[in-house]
Amino acid sequence: xxxxxxxxKHLITATGQRVTLRCSPRSxxxxxxxxxxxxxxxxxxxxxxxxxxxxxxxxxxxxFSAQQFPDLHSELNLSSLELGDSALYFxxxxxxxxxxxxxxxxxxxxxxxxL
Amino acid sequence: xxxVTQLDSQVPVFEEAPxxxxxxxxxxVSVYLFWYVQYPNQGLQLLLKYLSGSTLVExxxxxxxxxxxxxxxxxxxxPSVHISDTAEYFCAVSEVNTGFQKLVFGTGTRLLVSP
Numbered sequence: 001x002x003x004x005x006x007x008x009k010h011l012i013t014a015t016g017q018r019v020t021l022r023c024s025p026r027s028x029x030x031x032x033x034x035x036x037x038x039x040x041x042x043x044x045x046x047x048x049x050x051x052x053x054x055x056x057x058x059x060x061x062x063x064f065s066a067q068q069f070p071d072l073h074s075e076l077n078l079s080s081l082e083l084g085d086s087a088l089y090f091x092x093x094x095x096x097x098x099x100x101x102x103x104x105x106x107x108x109x110x111x112x113x114x115l
Numbered sequence: 116x117x118x119v120t121q122l123d124s125q126v127p128v129f130e131e132a133p134x135x136x137x138x139x140x141x142x143x144v145s146v147y148l149f150w151y152v153q154y155p156n157q158g159l160q161l162l163l164k165y166l167s168g169s170t171l172v173e174x175x176x177x178x179x180x181x182x183x184x185x186x187x188x189x190x191x192x193x194p195s196v197h198i199s200d201t202a203e204y205f206c207a208v209s210e211v212n213t214g215f216q217k218l219v220f221g222t223g224t225r226l227l228v229s230p
Contacts, residue, residue: 002158002160004158031216033216033218042220042221042222042223043159043205043220043223044220045217045218045219045220048215048216048217050215055214055215056213056215056216056217058217090158090159092158092159094216097214098214098215098216099213099214099215099216100147100209100210100211100212100213100215100216101147101164101166101209101211101216102216103161103164104159104161104216104218105160105161106151106158106159106160107158108156108157108158109158
């Protein structure tokens with residue numbers, strides 16, 4: 001158990017809908033990262049937050065947004081869902097400064113299925 | 116931009132045999148290197164990382180990886196594998212000297228250990 005929790009574990013929804021994925025980092029970790037893992041594109045970095053502020057952006061679609069709240073939990077919002085958004089979404093956290101050398105601790109993931 | 120190549124999508128091996136999982140990267144700037152492991156139905160866990168210093172890094176469970184700058188490689192080895200090592204292994208890089216961590220992952224190598 002990494003100490004990172006993600007809810008829900010599974011989510012099934014329809015095209016065009018909007019969903020919110022939630023992540024609670026390890027106690028004390030200030031950085032949160034979001035990743036998408038799919039068969040087509042592999043494991044892709046989406047976005048990083050550090051202490052409430054956006055720190056880095058990856059291949060995140062405009063239909064997707066995220067935020068980190070004052071209690072450090074984070075949410076990833078996915079809207080206007082398409083079939084291709086079906087994937088495993090991971091959250092990770094790290095204890096350092098959020099820099100390049102940090103060790104990331106991954107949650108168990110949320111499996112999103114868009115029908 | 117960086118890229119990571121893991122040429123072997125799957126590596127079957129017998130228990131107690133040695134194994135090498137290959138990783139090559141491409142980057143115009145210095146990078147840190149990581150190996151993460153994903154056991155079935157779980158999130159990723161850091162296996163080991165190279166930041167600086169000795170080019171040979173070891174993990175607590177018998178894996179080791181050697182950074183070779185001239186060949187831009189970071190191959191993962193274990194002299195004797197166990198059934199429990201069956202998992203997917205991801206090589207990743209992160210650009211040095213940034214205030215953030217954008218991990219770029221390879222496509223993964225599935226290690227299948229049989230009795």
